[in-house]
Amino acid sequence: MPRPIHAVIHQPALANNLEVVRRSAPQSRVWAVVKANAYGHGIRRAFAGLRAADGFGLLDLNEAVLLRDLGWQGPILLLEGFFQPQDIEVLEQYRLTTAIHCDEQLRMLEAARPKGPLAIQLKLNTGMNRLGFRPEQYRAAWERARALSGVGSIVHMTHFSDADSARGIAHQIEVFDTVTASLPGEASLSNSAAVLWHKAAHRAWVRPGIVLYGASPTGRDADIAGTGLQPAMSLHSELIGIQELQPGDTVGYGSLFTADRPMRVGVVACGYADGYPRHAQGWGDKRAPVLVEGVRTELIGRVSMDMLCVDLTPLPKARVGSPVTLWGQGLPIDDVAQASGTVGYELMCALAPRVPVTVATLTAPDQAVSPVGA
Ligand SMILES: Cc1ncc(COP(=O)(O)O)c(C=O)c1O
16 A cells, blocks of 8 residues: 555646636736646646636746647747747747747847747846846847747736735836837736736736635735635645653654643654655644644644654544645645745645645546546
């Protein structure tokens, strides 16, 4: 028998979350962002849940080719564009839309003279200061791109640094609108936070990622309460051991947790080699939540490579074999992330290859759980 740990990818949740995006930005077309192997969910698995999107945004050419192999005929956007001159042939072969964010990419394009028409998204740096042409360089970059016979549509693109926080997007929108006002072309601005909270940024295209997977752009589950978003990844395991502690007994490496009363502790087959964060708090007053038999309890001690321990005080009947949910349906991934000093994005992306994955399919979500490769 394999270890009892496994993850479930819920395709109905992905489809539902895409619908939530559509209701939130009804006038916009949606690039479903599936970079990083669909935020750890697996491109192949996520594709079936998100195929009602208008396009897919990602980084790696091999992920783009996989989408074409899966039968996707619609737009695919390379969010960072291409890296080498020889990539341009692949763009043409697979009809990929590419971001152009720097002078070097423009020069590669000028030298390659693609036959086209190649769709591009020209990236304007409106204050994120990561990728993109600065406002004073943008018009010249647009004119150079426009002058290339192989270039077809040019969409104006930018990315927000603070759509999920108090600073907001007004300062970036102002730069964007000023710089692009006299240039033709559609616009693509919104990440998940802007889709949910900034209507002014809903232009021709939106580019949500994290909300498609049912987690919060802020890292706080309370912020997406009432949106209808559902978790698309659940991580499950079982208790494989139980310890009876006496006051003064400690648990795990570093003895970070000390029992102050007699208590039962469950040992779960899940550790940091499965993708559970080693930094999750198992001591002090903000311990990571865990569900055992559907009851919320807490992590105890330090997470080790293959195991972690949980408090069984609220579960006197728990036994070896009791089901455990580490995150997902019934336990927001953001709650676990918060107790680990991170956000849901990081946890879902870090699901380890050794964890077997099954898929709850769109056709019969409760019955049709089947193993599917990434
Ligand atoms: C350019 C770009 N657009 C959209 C997204 C989606 O962001 P989110 O997952 O916060 O919706 C990302 C993710 O980092 C991105 O880099």
